[in-house]
Amino acid sequence: MENQIKALRKIHGLSQDELAKACNVSRQTINAIENNKYDPSLALAFQLAAVLGVTVDQLFQFKKS
Amino acid sequence: MKKRLSRSPILITLVGLLCLLVIGLNTVEYLRGEPFDQGDVMTLVMLFVLALHLFTWGTDFKMAKDEMGKQITHHSATISYHISALGLFVFWIVDRIVFIRKGDFGNITLFAALCFVLVLHPLVQFFVARRYR
Numbered sequence: 001m002e003n004q005i006k007a008l009r010k011i012h013g014l015s016q017d018e019l020a021k022a023c024n025v026s027r028q029t030i031n032a033i034e035n036n037k038y039d040p041s042l043a044l045a046f047q048l049a050a051v052l053g054v055t056v057d058q059l060f061q062f063k064k065s
Numbered sequence: 066m067k068k069r070l071s072r073s074p075i076l077i078t079l080v081g082l083l084c085l086l087v088i089g090l091n092t093v094e095y096l097r098g099e100p101f102d103q104g105d106v107m108t109l110v111m112l113f114v115l116a117l118h119l120f121t122w123g124t125d126f127k128m129a130k131d132e133m134g135k136q137i138t139h140h141s142a143t144i145s146y147h148i149s150a151l152g153l154f155v156f157w158i159v160d161r162i163v164f165i166r167k168g169d170f171g172n173i174t175l176f177a178a179l180c181f182v183l184v185l186h187p188l189v190q191f192f193v194a195r196r197y198r
Contacts, residue, residue, distance in 0.1 A: 024131075025127075025131040025132065025133070026125060026127045026128035026131050026133070026134070028125075028128050028133065029128070029131050029132065029133040029134075032133055038133050038136070040132070041132050044132060
């Protein structure tokens, strides 16, 4: 699963730590999601989308591997 | 963030020093002719567990508790279960060979523990699966 978190986070001028605090997770979790090492739960995906002001399907792109 | 990063190496160093101190004291005791007891071994094991926990999570306990931390814990638990089951089987076989046990069951306690571990996973799975029906 690919995502636009890093790009959108930079547009909003947020650091990984600030985004992590806004979503109530650790900075390492945000870093792992950004680097496609961890797929977040549906709840966290919605929370990330809400904080970054986009929809979930704009934030995440499913790609068959 | 800076505070957390600066605190973590200090704590890890302290645990490392504590490990060295305990190992040193146990070595001195052994050299004096005093045998290791259960307490010494358990202390070393607990310190090793604490050191591993610190190396994995540092002092950032939030990481261990959020959803990725829980997934890491869950994944580790599954792998640990399979290694434990395999380990028990190996210990049971080794015990039969080393102590030349002639009975069908070998070391009955180890055999019971092995059977218990093998049944435990599907049993827990059965009850957990019922929650989703």
